[in-house]
Amino acid sequence: MKVVTRRVFLRGMMILGAGAAIAACAPKSVVVPTQEPKPASLTKIAEAPTSVPASASPEPAATGTPIQPSATPVVKARTPSPAPAGAAYLAVARGTSPAEITMRAIAAIGGIERFVKKGYDVIVKPNICNANNGPEYASTTNPEVVATLVKLALGAGAKRVRVMDYPFAGSGQAAYARSGIEEAVKAAGGEMELMAAMKFADTKIPVGQDIKSWPVYQPILEADLVINVPIAKDHGIARLTLAGKNLMGTVENRPGIHRNLGQRIADIASLVKPQLTIIDAVRMLMANGPTGGNLNDVKQANTVIASHDIVAADAYATTLFGLRPEDISYVAASAKMGLGTMDLKSIKIEEPDV
């Protein structure tokens, strides 16, 4: 056997180290190459028979939505998928089976195929805020709703469905287990991903009004499809934790977001742009949120809201609490930025009962 001397070993290590250093010195390009698959997948959407407009125009013009193009062209080409003719802009399904109403709500806005194409890398982002309480306390998203989304996405040909959140207290592992989401997702064939420090990177927010860059979890930006699935609950300063607030689980330095919370959440939403928002209002936490822990604060509402428009979904959810959309600062800020509409009268809403 050839003997590796210390000198040879050190030389090898130096070459390896230098190679790694050179490779690692190609910095900010990180964001760029990861965007390459995106235009490709967009063209796929454009070619798909269900899509109405053949142009790559970002508006789902078919439904005549009031979404305005952003002031500056967004780096991320992630846009809401065009809706098939006849599909509702927003759906509110009510019924006792969380799985059933989730499926019905999605069917009403054009079906899962509108959002998931074959081979897609899908991330489902529920709210798993801590490991304190089980799902019956309504501080974490309903496991059945999450599992249904996993099943639907896999059924529509997704290559991979990951479910993740970044709890604000305690470890992801403990919170995943306690929420019941881990078990349900694994049974449905999805993966739970522990959000790793290495995958957060400072990212520019091109249209950000208050913050121009923030440390964001890169896979969320790289995935083909992000499904945002918050639970509707009470929250001290934001008043309600809904879809916009749920995006805080995709960034680091969350205490910092709380300064000028409404605008900063809207800024994050302008970057992350989840293409599908499902609001779980099967159980709603009416007080002592977002942490909960008291069954008296839980209201069984048996409702699921679905829309491609995060602002519209949140706007509708505020009405479940007897509030108006403009009462919630991040809903108002997001609408003002053109991320969606909070004018519920201007959109087509379907309300199936199951």
Added chain:
Amino acid sequence: MKIAHWRRARQVIQALALVFFLGLAVYSWRSLRSPSPAGIPLRLDPLAALAAMLAERRWLTAFIPALVLVAASILLGRFWCGWLCPLGTLIDWISPRHLAGTEPAPSSRWRSVKYALLFVTLFAALWGNLTLLFLDPLTIFLRSVSTLLLPALNWLITQAEITLYRVVFLRGALEALDALLRSALLSYKQPYYGGAVLFVLFLGGILALGLIVRRAWCRYLCPLGGMIAFVSKASWLKRRVSDSCVSCGACARHCPMGTIDADKGYASDSGECTLCLDCAPVCPKGAISFGGDWRVDRGWSYDPSRRQALGALGASLAGLALLKLNPRAHHPDPHRLRPPGAKEESLLSSCIRCGACLHVCPTHGLQPSLTQTGLEGLGTPLLVPRLGHCEYSCTACGNTCPTGAIPRLSQPEKLEHPIGKAYIDPKICIPWSGRGDCIVCEEMCPLPQKAIFLRETSFTDNIGEVRTFLAPIVLHERCIGCGLCESKCPVNGEAAIRVVVDPMS
């Protein structure tokens, strides 16, 4: 089986035991599994057992394994030191082989230091003080693993991941590696321990002594070694040298404990012999054997004596007086937060300083006390919420503590034992000081009935403009002092909301 084979077996068992102790420590870290087995090795420790029972003046069932070890030592002598002790194995591995026979031979009288330490430890325990258990090898081992080895490993691997993640083609492999390591070994957040440098110097010092004189720690200093040596004086299994000995001295040169005495016909002290069996295979005449013999091994210059015991009694009293004169005892630090349910009064005389509680704390908020509780409290657990809060659903520390210094509480019981109370400093609190909305503390409060509520507060500034903020207020009758608010408070430096020992209790 020949002695050489037994020696080989000893080496294998040593390695396996080290892997076991290390594996158990890694397995039990940050209490991913419940109940955590982090405290189990400590239950084998007869020194910790006797000292804790003396200090608490009650029988502790958890320490039955230590009795087994004592009984085994009456039969087999200091086999613990030679075959099982993780610190002993590390010292063996670090000692250069070429030391054999060339090392300086300090006077054997130094061996009595370990007996002195043993006696002082036990007398101090009788007076309710357990500070010296800081020197117990099993506590040294666990403390070093949990405050140094694992945090350093966690930091290095995480930093390497962050660096290498920029290389795009490595990402797939890194993700798989991280998913594996993060769930089984590493922590979701980087732990930081005050005193880690002190502990590394301490462990490093012990190992470094082994570079000068093999097993110097075990020969001269280790108080647990002293206790087992004391018992082993009367042990049954003893080393024997037959008449065929030609006085070549090979065995004495190879003995890592240096206990084979040429002046006594190459006999050894059964209180020093660790039954490592290094001596037998090197004997050219095969004159060394091991067999049963109930005689008590006396007549060594360093044997423990009545005078030494009396001296230790005096030293323990003098030391105790010195520790008790610490002004901190009468003017306690208000941030001296103890784990849930632990009582300051009884903690010092029931905590064996093993660090199992810090080891299992999932947020790494439990820290070893350095100066906050004086020398007397060295190594006892303190909660430092800025480094990690007490997790609402966790009861790991009490369930791991081998002595009950932290009581074994269920999660609802834990909530009945407040760690302290949170107080807001309005000078730096963002809304209270008029600098904007914040409320992170209220958001974080994990209680089903939040202990922090928000009150609309307004004031008129110097240009006559009325500013209105939601300002947090603590409801002290609800607060359990978990410190999650302090841990997440977004101001720089110390938090604007801090948990202190309940000033009204």
